[in-house]
Amino acid sequence: MIRRMSWELSTFGKNLCEGSGIGELMDDLGEALAGGGDVKMLGGGQPAHVPEVDAVWRKRMEEIMAEPGGLEKMLGNYDVPAGNEAFRMALADLFRKEFGWEVTHGNFAVTMGGQTAFFFLFNALAGKFADGSRKKILLPLLPEYIGYANQSVGADFFEAIPARIEKTGPHEFKYRVDFDAVDPGDDIAAICVSRPTNPSGNVLTDGEIEKLREIARAKGIPLIVDNAYGAPFPNVIFSEVTPVWDEEMILTLSLSKIGLPGTRTGIVVASKEVCRQVSSMTSIVGLANANVGQEILRPLVASGEILRLSKEVVKPFYEKRSKMAQEWFARELDDSVPYFIHRSEGALFLWLWFEDFPITARELYERLKKRGVLVVPSEYFFFGLPHDTDWKHTRECIRVSYTMDAETVEYGIKVIADEVNGVYAR
Numbered sequence: 131m132i133r134r135m136s137w138e139l140s141t142f143g144k145n146l147c148e149g150s151g152i153g154e155l156m157d158d159l160g161e162a163l164a165g166g167g168d169v170k171m172l173g174g175g176q177p178a179h180v181p182e183v184d185a186v187w188r189k190r191m192e193e194i195m196a197e198p199g200g201l202e203k204m205l206g207n208y209d210v211p212a213g214n215e216a217f218r219m220a221l222a223d224l225f226r227k228e229f230g231w232e233v234t235h236g237n238f239a240v241t242m243g244g245q246t247a248f249f250f251l252f253n254a255l256a257g258k259f260a261d262g263s264r265k266k267i268l269l270p271l272l273p274e275y276i277g278y279a280n281q282s283v284g285a286d287f288f289e290a291i292p293a294r295i296e297k298t299g300p301h302e303f304k305y306r307v308d309f310d311a312v313d314p315g316d317d318i319a320a321i322c323v324s325r326p327t328n329p330s331g332n333v334l335t336d337g338e339i340e341k342l343r344e345i346a347r348a349k350g351i352p353l354i355v356d357n358a359y360g361a362p363f364p365n366v367i368f369s370e371v372t373p374v375w376d377e378e379m380i381l382t383l384s385l386s387k388i389g390l391p392g393t394r395t396g397i398v399v400a401s402k403e404v405c406r407q408v409s410s411m412t413s414i415v416g417l418a419n420a421n422v423g424q425e426i427l428r429p430l431v432a433s434g435e436i437l438r439l440s441k442e443v444v445k446p447f448y449e450k451r452s453k454m455a456q457e458w459f460a461r462e463l464d465d466s467v468p469y470f471i472h473r474s475e476g477a478l479f480l481w482l483w484f485e486d487f488p489i490t491a492r493e494l495y496e497r498l499k500k501r502g503v504l505v506v507p508s509e510y511f512f513f514g515l516p517h518d519t520d521w522k523h524t525r526e527c528i529r530v531s532y533t534m535d536a537e538t539v540e541y542g543i544k545v546i547a548d549e550v551n552g553v554y555a556r
């Protein structure tokens with residue numbers, strides 16, 4: 131007789147094997163994309179299929195196939211753990227020219243997606259130390275990216291500071307860093323922000339970034355900036371900001387949001403020492419990186435075409451989508467509903483706040499799911515707060531992605547608005 135075995139899990143196992151918000155989200159996303167029922171997926175981080183961009187990937191694959199040995203080399207060779215050297219050299223050239231940063235290919239390390247880069251960086255910098263002490267990652271602007279929440283292999287390691295809420299219009303608000311509260315103690319290993327921020331679409335101002343840099347520098351800790359939606363690619367930023375970097379910062383980028391999430395390619399820009407550490411972790415955890423994304427993108431990085439695509443195609447596409455989604459919400463939500471949309475400064479979603487919401491965001495999510503519309507409720511994005519924190523804002527927001535086709539987004543927004551109007555009318 132075969133008996134099913136169930137083994138006890140280590141702390142690592144318990145933290146990583148027993149499900150997470152990001153896991154549920156990716157499952158929902160996968161099922162919806164696989165055509166599971168007639169679900170309107172306004173929840174996940176799936177980028178849009180921009181026809182002009184998809185055409186570029188197809189053309190690149192044809193070029194690789196036409197090149198003698200091109201396909202065989204891409205599929206049949208292990209990459210070096212730091213990432214393909216020609217790809218990293220092209221990146222270094224691009225960043226030198228575009229931003230004037232003093233970088234060489236040694237300042238770039240490729241990872242299996244941005245998500246993996248964060249798993250490596252957070253766990254290398256924070257957690258338990260040889261003397262028994264513990265260090266944490268400071269998130270100075272909460273809500274923050276759901277994907278960080280469960281990445282600790284040991285005890286929880288986030289300390290987060292609730293954003294200050296500033297109402298900027300009758301139905302608009304913006305989060306600001308509460309600098310009175312940003313005072314990292316000796317137990318803080320690094321400060322981390324996503325810019326543009328997932329979930330809110332906030333873009334930290336140059337002034338806010340500068341202040342965070344100063345605070346990190348004074349403490350001798352790195353400032354990590356997650357540039358998954360930022361410049362120079364995919365450049366889904368609608369406000370005017372300047373990308374900055376020096377060896378005291380760690381910047382991460384990803385090929386996902388420009389349209390290559392299936393290739394699982396992330397990029398870390400950091401000091402050579404940090405890049406060597408990331409490369410060491412890549413070899414231990416996965417031997418090597420995926421080649422395909424690097425190979426598709428390399429000539430586009432070398433020629434600068436990636437900049438044109440980002441500026442002229444990708445950014446305007448999402449900016450238009452964002453405006454449309456905002457107009458649909460304004461049309462569908464009753465004006466008496468106290469809703470506030472975070473000022474849309476970048477990324478792929480709108481973040482809606484329903485002030486004094488009579489139900490929780492989680493309950494709204496359940497009701498919408500029954501009606502075939504998926505969004506992400508705010509509870510997931512507020513982690514790293516003391517357990518006794520009772521901040522109702524954490525239960526009053528939803529994230530709505532506008533990357534699916536326009537009819538799907540418009541229909542989804544109608545259903546969301548209908549449900550929310552009903553909640554306040556009762």
Ligand SMILES: Cc1ncc(COP(=O)(O)O)c(C=O)c1O
Nearest residue numbers: 175243244245324328358384386
């Ligand atoms: C802010 C942010 N960082 C990192 C990632 C990780 O993306 P990937 O692992 O596909 O590069 C995402 C994905 O949605 C994100 O939104």
